[in-house]
Amino acid sequence: MIATTQLPPPRVFLAAVLLLGAEFCFASVSALVKYLSTDLPEEQLVFFRNIMAFLVLLPWLWRKGPGAFKTKAWGFHLSRGIAGIAAMYLFFYAIAALPLAQATLVLLLTPFLIPMIGRIWLHERVTRQTWFAIFIGFIGVFVFLNPVHMTLSPMIAVAFCAAVLAAFTKTLIRQMSGTESTSKIVFYFASISTVLSAIPLIWLWESIAQEHWLGLAAIGVFATAGQLGMTKAFSLAPAASVGVFTYSSVIFAAGFGYFFWQEPVYWHMAFGTLIIMVAGYFALRNRRRSEI
Numbered sequence: 001m002i003a004t005t006q007l008p009p010p011r012v013f014l015a016a017v018l019l020l021g022a023e024f025c026f027a028s029v030s031a032l033v034k035y036l037s038t039d040l041p042e043e044q045l046v047f048f049r050n051i052m053a054f055l056v057l058l059p060w061l062w063r064k065g066p067g068a069f070k071t072k073a074w075g076f077h078l079s080r081g082i083a084g085i086a087a088m089y090l091f092f093y094a095i096a097a098l099p100l101a102q103a104t105l106v107l108l109l110t111p112f113l114i115p116m117i118g119r120i121w122l123h124e125r126v127t128r129q130t131w132f133a134i135f136i137g138f139i140g141v142f143v144f145l146n147p148v149h150m151t152l153s154p155m156i157a158v159a160f161c162a163a164v165l166a167a168f169t170k171t172l173i174r175q176m177s178g179t180e181s182t183s184k185i186v187f188y189f190a191s192i193s194t195v196l197s198a199i200p201l202i203w204l205w206e207s208i209a210q211e212h213w214l215g216l217a218a219i220g221v222f223a224t225a226g227q228l229g230m231t232k233a234f235s236l237a238p239a240a241s242v243g244v245f246t247y248s249s250v251i252f253a254a255g256f257g258y259f260f261w262q263e264p265v266y267w268h269m270a271f272g273t274l275i276i277m278v279a280g281y282f283a284l285r286n287r288r289r290s291e292i
Contacts, residue, residue: 015237018229019245025226027252030095030104031260032219036212037096043204045219046088047197052220053227054190061190064183071184073176080172080185081192087165088193094159100257101269105144105250106159111280112137113167121171133283137276144272182231244281247273 033045071077094103112134118124145152176185208216233242250273257263 012237012242015233015242016245018233018236019242020248022226022229022233023246023249024252025222025229027100027104027249027256028222029219029226030100030253031256032215032222033092033095034100034261036215036219037092039209039212040206041204042089042092042096043197043200044206044208045216046085046092047194047201048216049088049092049219049223050085050190050194050197052217053224054194054220056220056224057186057190061183061187064187069184069187071180071188073180076172076176076180077185077188078192080169080176081189081196083165083172084169084189085193085196087162087169088197090158090162090165094155094162097155098153098159099263100261101250101254101263101265102145102156103159104253105141105269105273105276106156107163107166108247108250108276109137109141109160109163110166110170111246111283113164114170115283117164117167117171122175130283133279136279137283140272140275140279142272143275144269146266146268146272244277247277247280 029049033042033049036045091103091107094106115124115126115130115134119126145156173185230246254263254265254269258265
């Protein structure tokens with residue numbers, strides 16, 4: 001009898017492809033930010049990332065109608081907006097100063113920080129297996145950064161703070177999802193982040209060269225495409241099945257950094273990424289078992 005290889009279900013395969021595409025989009029945003037930051041302040045890039053994404057989302061939001069955005073959770077939305085925009089500022093600062101792969105890798109600590117924030121803030125139970133996966137994840141970051149043989153930039157700490165704030169916002173979203181629709185969460189974050197990021201430009205606005213407008217528009221398009229692709233992927237398949245593909249953004253970022261900025265790629269970076277992917281996989285599998 002001829003042996004056959006069991007293929008993943010079509011929905012899981014499609015979700016994996018969508019997630020890979022989403023992570024490529026996110027890495028593209030980082031590369032565009034790094035490129036444009038040589039001529040434009042990061043504060044201006046944050047504003048255009050938000051307003052361009054808001055404009056791309058506007059037709060979809062318009063079809064929902066004004067009644068879809070009534071809310072009583074103003075505190076949650078405002079907190080999420082402030083924390084989210086702060087995380088974005090810090091991450092953009094880190095991208096401008098660090099190799100792309102380094103900045104992206106540190107931000108990918110976010111999934112490991114969410115259980116820690118949930119434990120401290122919401123007193124949620126965290127299993128031993130999850131704590132072990134978190135520990136292994138941090139070892140992976142240590143291996144990737146290789147601080148014993150390489151001098152680390154202080155901007156690594158800035159990227160880590162961005163990861164902490166990103167984990168906080170995702171914990172807030174989980175709290176809000178019980179009463180707030182996805183449309184509301186997206187609308188209020190897009191609105192609040194656009195308004196907040198416009199304020200510093202009263203003092204920091206710089207004229208924009210004609211050749212940079214396409215890049216600014218592309219940031220919004222790639223950011224929105226990545227968000228929509230990621231959302232669709234996790235609606236097709238559970239995070240435990242496809243979540244490990246989120247770490248592909250490090251590979252894409254390393255590729256962009258190597259080809260466009262000649263940022264070196266070392267063996268310890270690949271080994272560290274592999275450790276983090278394995279730790280993330282087991283953390284997701286354990287979370288799925290704990291929810292059953």
